[in-house]
Amino acid sequence: MVRAWYIKDIDVSKGDNPKAQNHQTPPKYVQVEELEKIGFLYFKIDVENFVSEGKLTKIKTERNYTYEDTIDVSKKGLGDKYEELVNIFRCLINLLFYNE
Numbered sequence: 001m002v003r004a005w006y007i008k009d010i011d012v013s014k015g016d017n018p019k020a021q022n023h024q025t026p027p028k029y030v031q032v033e034e035l036e037k038i039g040f041l042y043f044k045i046d047v048e049n050f051v052s053e054g055k056l057t058k059i060k061t062e063r064n065y066t067y068e069d070t071i072d073v074s075k076k077g078l079g080d081k082y083e084e085l086v087n088i089f090r091c092l093i094n095l096l097f098y099n100e
Contacts, residue, residue: 004030019087 006028010016032042043059050056060068073089075082 004035006030019090021090 005021006024007022008024010018010022012018016022035042043055045055046053056068059065072078073082073085078085
């Protein structure tokens, strides 16, 4: 499931943390349809069966993708870097959906 939201105005000089989720009050979520209008792509793929399911292969073929990367975003896969990378992704997502 994808959850995206508009973030509140933040002021780092006042102690606001740009890496936090920074929900507006009350939270204002963005629907997937709204994200699609601005070119955001979302595909739900079963990680346990994606090879046999063929959905990823179909997406790659339709979009002419000739490469792929696999990233194991788990404590086991990332070790000591897990928390750091989770915070980087949170910050990136917040920047992408910053509401001015």
